[in-house]
Amino acid sequence: MKNLGLRSPYDKVAGLVYFGRMVDQIRTHANGELPTDYQANLGKGLDEYCANFLGVTYHIVVRYVNEGLSDEAILESCFSMGHRPSEAEIYIWNEFMLKRGWHDDASQTLKQMKREEGLIARSEVETIFQLIDAAEGRLPHPNHYDGSCFDQISLVVGGRRHTLPSSCSHLNGSPHRAVNNSA
Numbered sequence: 447m448k449n450l451g452l453r454s455p456y457d458k459v460a461g462l463v464y465f466g467r468m469v470d471q472i473r474t475h476a477n478g479e480l481p482t483d484y485q486a487n488l489g490k491g492l493d494e495y496c497a498n499f500l501g502v503t504y505h506i507v508v509r510y511v512n513e514g515l516s517d518e519a520i521l522e523s524c525f526s527m528g529h530r531p532s533e534a535e536i537y538i539w540n541e542f543m544l545k546r547g548w549h550d551d552a553s554q555t556l557k558q559m560k561r562e563e564g565l566i567a568r569s570e571v572e573t574i575f576q577l578i579d580a581a582e583g584r585l586p587h588p589n590h591y592d593g594s595c596f597d598q599i600s601l602v603v604g605g606r607r608h609t610l611p612s613s614c615s616h617l618n619g620s621p622h623r624a625v626n627n628s629a
Contacts, residue, residue, distance in 0.1 A: 450480070450582065452471060453466045453467045454575075455543070456587050459518065461536050462536060463540045467578075472511040481555065500528045501524075505511075506528075525545070575587065
């Protein structure tokens with residue numbers, strides 16, 4: 447497990463996921479501290495998606511980072527030079543990135559990366575962001591839910607009765623009320 451001091455891809459700058467991590471990688475590389483296996487993907491993959499979303503080239507972001515600008519100043523420069531996304535576009539961007547690798551064209555890449563990192567048995571790692579966090583020694587972020595309500599709801603099948611946990615009481619009106627699917 448590598449602890450490189452890079453931000454989690456979930457950390458936001460001005461509401462955007464991943465941007466801060468990309469900037470951290472650029473800074474770490476400029477300082478000669480980024481491992482070789484990370485260097486191979488600089489400006490590619492998620493970096494490329496992020497730069498494209500902002501309407502700039504990756505090399506422009508590198509230039510701003512190397513000029514010593516703050517994260518916010520780099521992002522503002524990208525906005526003024528490229529594209530200033532609306533709140534709705536930022537939401538879509540974040541949702542796309544949070545789910546990258548989960549049942550999409552990056553699913554095979556995720557499986558390969560899990561094998562390479564020795565994380566193939568980690569079933570909770572379902573996205574690229576979760577893989578990054580797990581590989582760097584952070585607990586994988588649960589993305590949008592902790593699974594408990596959805597796991598419990600999925601058990602309500604075929605007329606069986608199940609008691610939902612108190613954390614899911616909003617689903618049936620009162621805590622610990624049995625759900626009957628036989629009606």
